[in-house]
Amino acid sequence: MEKNLKFVHKLSEKEIVEVKQLEKINKDDRNVYYKLCPQSLDGTDESVYHILFEEQGRLTAYMSLSTYDIDEMEITPILNGDKDKFLKMYQLAIDKAKQFKAKKILVIVDENDSSMIGILNDLGLNYTFCEYRMVFDGREYHPAVESIDNELSIKDAGSENIKQVTYLDQNGFRCSGESSDEDMGDVNLTDIKLVFWKNNIIGKIKVEEKDGVFAIYGFVIDPNYRRRGFGKKFLKIIINSILKTDYKELYLEVVSENIAAYTLYISLGFNKQSTFNYYEYELKNE
Structure with missing residues (x-):
């Protein structure tokens, strides 16, 4: 199966649609939310970069890299718990973080995403804090x-x-x-x-x-x-x-x-x- 790992600063319109579809599938199937804002996808936020994992020309995993803070890089991964895919994207993210002179990486995951949390625990990443996403009713x-x-x-x-x-x-x-x-x-x-x-x-x-x-x-x-x-x-x-x-x-x-x-x-x-x-x-x- 043809696989392609890609790092980009700006997403194409097709890629934006694919990321949103991937996000929706995981929300609907797994009740998992992601820390993504519309500006992080449409290219208006210059501090955001993207890693795409494609198989047979179809997006199957995604990672958002945010460089709001010069000392750290925030990572939001969207995938269905596939450890091999995550490790490939994560290693690329580490390489990019070093290029940006970041001192640390922060991986952000929904507390309901047990498979992703399991992967991070296996890698020895330390839980630091949590925040609530609150929606106006x-x-x-x-x-x-x-x-x-x-x-x-x-x-x-x-x-x-x-x-x-x-x-x-x-x-x-x-x-x-x-x-x-x-x-x-x-x-x-x-x-x-x-x-x-x-x-x-x-x-x-x-x-x-x-x-x-x-x-x-x-x-x-x-x-x-x-x-x-x-x-x-x-x-x-x-x-x-x-x-x-x-x-x-x-x-x-x-x-x-x-x-x-x-x-x-x-x-x-x-x-x-x-x-x-x-x-x-x-x-x-x-």
């Missing part, structure tokens, strides 16, 4: 924003806000146990909105949209302004604006240890859809 959501503060406003981030965004990334996320895409490297202000109170920037959020699917990333409130209701008001304003569109889905992800954020999201109508486990492999000594 909204049936019990109340759009009214309690006690609107006239001094609370939201604006798009601009180049003049790089210093404040960096401050929020470096301080807000470390306090919550979360991490941010802007922790390392250049600050990307695309799709970032800032919340102001009395002309002070007190928080930020990133909202991405593709084909009616909205994703919330990097939501953080300055530690000096927490426990005052700003975060909930900020999120409700964002959610209300999304509800005015023809949205198909709204989701976010939160580290399981961040109980305060998880509780807030539950109160706003988000439900846990899946749990992603992170397994680490160190490269620095190789």
Whole structure:
């Protein structure tokens, strides 16, 4: 049987369709979800690369490689538990991670994917943490924003806000146990909105949209302004604006240890859809 292992930066339209089909098959047959966003497939996210495993011209396994952090590479594999296929893709991913000067690899798998977890355990990868993917339901959501503060406003981030965004990334996320895409490297202000109170920037959020699917990333409130209701008001304003569109889905992800954020999201109508486990492999000594 003809087999082909391919590494690419951009997927063709045909390959995008095949990856989505492979993802759907595994979701339907095995109740397994994957940490993939639409931007990671359509080529708009320059930090994402792809490994494709083809047999007889048909895609049978896939791996997403994300280089958001200069020190690590995140890997999301889609396959049906075939260890040989995974090992071939994984070795190629390690080679690419070394080329990118990454210090470690993080393999992300659904906690329901027992076959994939078994493979990672056999390889000696260490479980490090997990995060929840939460999807907005909204049936019990109340759009009214309690006690609107006239001094609370939201604006798009601009180049003049790089210093404040960096401050929020470096301080807000470390306090919550979360991490941010802007922790390392250049600050990307695309799709970032800032919340102001009395002309002070007190928080930020990133909202991405593709084909009616909205994703919330990097939501953080300055530690000096927490426990005052700003975060909930900020999120409700964002959610209300999304509800005015023809949205198909709204989701976010939160580290399981961040109980305060998880509780807030539950109160706003988000439900846990899946749990992603992170397994680490160190490269620095190789």
